[in-house]
Amino acid sequence: MMQAVLVGDFKVNRLGFGAMRVLGSPDVWGPPKDPANARKVLRRAYELGANFFDTAESYGPQTGEMAIAEAMHPYPKDLVIGTKCGLLRPKPGRWDPDGRPEKLRKDLAGSLKRLRLDCLHLWQLHAPDPKVPFEESVGVLADARREGKVRHVGLSNVTLRQLEQARRIVPIVSVQNRYNIGDRHPEDVLKACEKLGIAFLPWYPLGDGAALKNRKVKEVAKKLEATPAQVALAWLLAKSPVMLPIPGTSSIAHLEENMGATSVRLSDEDMAAL
Numbered sequence: 001m002m003q004a005v006l007v008g009d010f011k012v013n014r015l016g017f018g019a020m021r022v023l024g025s026p027d028v029w030g031p032p033k034d035p036a037n038a039r040k041v042l043r044r045a046y047e048l049g050a051n052f053f054d055t056a057e058s059y060g061p062q063t064g065e066m067a068i069a070e071a072m073h074p075y076p077k078d079l080v081i082g083t084k085c086g087l088l089r090p091k092p093g094r095w096d097p098d099g100r101p102e103k104l105r106k107d108l109a110g111s112l113k114r115l116r117l118d119c120l121h122l123w124q125l126h127a128p129d130p131k132v133p134f135e136e137s138v139g140v141l142a143d144a145r146r147e148g149k150v151r152h153v154g155l156s157n158v159t160l161r162q163l164e165q166a167r168r169i170v171p172i173v174s175v176q177n178r179y180n181i182g183d184r185h186p187e188d189v190l191k192a193c194e195k196l197g198i199a200f201l202p203w204y205p206l207g208d209g210a211a212l213k214n215r216k217v218k219e220v221a222k223k224l225e226a227t228p229a230q231v232a233l234a235w236l237l238a239k240s241p242v243m244l245p246i247p248g249t250s251s252i253a254h255l256e257e258n259m260g261a262t263s264v265r266l267s268d269e270d271m272a273a274l
């Protein structure tokens, strides 16, 4: 039985699935390279217990959300989809923050349509835009929640100060920041999430592969007869009860391996070594 975590009033299994990689393109650009494979990976992720999917308007752009709807709609009752707004993709390789209210409102209308939902489950601001007052961007997410177009609001790539600022405007149910065994900043945000009962979604949970080469991870994996990816994910799960890792892959074999992390138990001694 997989452990669960609350994302607002949704109870979801820990692990989730990061759907950015299903497009199969290193630049996260264009439609899925292999649509049948993308469909298969998404469906298999749910089958294996991942009932939280993370996506964004900027994946593709837009094709990431379309791939989820294509594979999963009509959605199983317990599938929770988190999408994000506020990044512009002028060309492959570029991810430019655009937190202007007009852009966020356009993203909202588009995400609702592409995901075929009347109300987004979780709408996250992808990243603060230094050119736009943070409160102004967050205000759009708060309005959408008030209007019943989104159930819950989340943040991504924020500091503790920004989390506190946003919480004065709207209830925040999740924070998605970069965090993995080799890159543990910013723990102050994780600690605040624990205290407040906010889900923490570490992106880059495998450090885009770097965690798999970590010497200590490899040693513990060998001892437990697990794989390095499983140990890196089990470490995240053991680190905090609000942790909801969202590893991403376009490979069924990697997906199955990653989901196996939920059965890896790390002892206090393993945690100390890591």
Ligand SMILES: NC(=O)c1ccc[n+]([C@@H]2O[C@H](COP(=O)([O-])OP(=O)(O)OC[C@H]3O[C@@H](n4cnc5c(N)ncnc54)[C@H](OP(=O)(O)O)[C@@H]3O)[C@@H](O)[C@H]2O)c1
Binding pocket: 017, 018, 019, 020, 021, 054, 055, 126, 156, 157, 176, 177, 202, 203, 204, 205, 206, 207, 208, 209, 212, 229, 246, 247, 248, 249, 250, 251, 254, 255, 257, 258
């Ligand atoms: N909020 C943000 O700013 C932000 C930024 C980046 C990502 N994200 C979200 O976070 C999710 C996870 O991040 P991520 O996908 O960049 O990083 P990740 O999960 O740490 O790493 C994914 C990479 O590792 C490979 N991989 C996955 N499982 C593996 C395994 N068992 N063995 C060997 N290689 C493996 C994948 O390639 P294969 O396809 O070959 O398996 C892929 O290249 C994304 O899908 C996205 O939803 C959010």
